[in-house]
Amino acid sequence: MGLSEYLFVFAFFGVPGVLGAWLARTRGKSPLVWGLLSAPFPFFIFILWFQKPTQEVPGHFRKCLTCGAVYPWKQDFCTYCAAKSEE
Structure with a gap:
């Protein structure tokens, strides 16, 4: 795999995973679980964004x-x- 393939994989899976983990941490949830869920399924980021912490x-x-x-x-x-x- 060349550099462009690695950048694509990082942009497609890494960025949503990191964003989901950060949002989960700021809302008092498990960053590991939500980061792993957000990486392949980015719609979980919207769930975290609109969900209020308890x-x-x-x-x-x-x-x-x-x-x-x-x-x-x-x-x-x-x-x-x-x-x-x-x-």
Whole structure:
């Protein structure tokens, strides 16, 4: 196999696998499992993209103390009940 075949295989399987693993890590899921699922089946990336995490993921998502919803870490207030985060 030449270099172009290796680049094609990496672009076709490696990029979706790495992207799926990164998304899984930011949502508190297993990066290995989701990376292996996303490599041959890239539609799993869309499942991860639209799926909200169920628990707090430090550095990515936090849980509201008032309503219990999970919202992005960078926001200062809850998206759902507008309660101010305590930090």
